[in-house]
Amino acid sequence: MTENDKQTEEKIFESATEVFIEKGMDGARMQDIANHAGINKALLHYYYRTKDHLFNAVFEKIAGQLFKKFAPVFDEKLSLEEKIRFFFREHITFLQKNPRLPAFLLNEINRNPARIRKLIQSIDIEKLWNTLEKQHKAELKKYNITRETIPQLMTTMAAISVFPFAARGIIEGIFDKLGVNFQDYLEERKTYAAEFVIHAIKKGA
Amino acid sequence: MTENDKQTEEKIFESATEVFIEKGMDGARMQDIANHAGINKALLHYYYRTKDHLFNAVFEKIAGQLFKKFAPVFDEKLSLEEKIRFFFREHITFLQKNPRLPAFLLNEINRNPARIRKLIQSIDIEKLWNTLEKQHKAELKKYNITRETIPQLMTTMAAISVFPFAARGIIEGIFDKLGVNFQDYLEERKTYAAEFVIHAIKKGA
DNA sequence: TATATTTTTGACCAATTGGTTAAACTATAT
């Protein structure tokens, strides 16, 4: 029954995703994943030969998802300012739905940098950047954004969006003491971050 | 020989620090730590009863170090703008010397949020904030920084400083393809980040 | 129904791991 095959394999994959995200590669146990999927442990090895295979499958899918969320920024026919607003709104919204992703990805990337290198190799970043440059030539000049400052700006934007999720444990702890609600903070952040960045680049550094 | 005692215990602690930072709590092996310190594994348990004890000792010291780096911001007799410049310069410089710290701390915090909660409980954040508010009453008004926007601003600054180290694996991978040097980028970031934030808050969002 | 194929399982294994223990070693004090 190929219908059931997929059900089992999919259930394994979903369970593995949940457990890996929560415990990490090192912390996750094959038995946990099997229990979570309601199947025998040996069945895991039947579909995915080893823990490493299973983890790689999960990791690559997750990383792909996250990268996809960045992609529309390069397509949308929006002004630069509108793109900045679009980015923070969509990206933070996505992370609200997958709040554990940043911490998981950052950890595994640091634990095994080679893994992400391969994924990056397959992306033509130069081309993406050229696209952006053409689309916004006038605006980039206006904001005084050059090839030298682009890495600073891009990493800053990623940082502002991702960091609250990656450091949620500390941030939420502090917020609790200040009576700040983390979810409200995230909602607010979608617009705050956009306006913050737009203000910052106006007139340029 | 109490002299040797301290040497051994210290050597254990240092080795444990290195191994834990590189491998994380789950990934670290007591045997690795023992080898690294050039001693027998049983000796680890002689000085630190369990792996958990040893890890907690390491973790609390590291977390304390990092928090200390934030402290001067609340003492220095500088203007708000100067403090922002001071923060990025000092903080990024500290992280350059301890580049693995952010990834390690973020990971362990997410793996065991309760651990960091205790540390946070011991800090009177309200008092720190009141201090800042008094010192910069006029400037805060001028920049339109309120109690509501402070969490946004603070997390943004932390994000800009910490994220490049936490996400180094990805960032460096991308930079390589663009011919950007990571160390140069970090040097540049000390001033770029400061001016970026100062620009952003001028006139206020 | 009988046969072949695939899926699922329980039992098992070798390796690893955190932790223990008893004995050896060292230093100090009497």
Place this chain on the structure above:
DNA sequence: ATATAGTTTAACCAATTGGTCAAAAATATA
């Protein structure tokens, strides 16, 4: 020197873990 207390080690243990295997159960095929 001898006893005492603290330090270090080698050998060992129980539990865990990723992974294997043969057989059973389920499914498809003839």
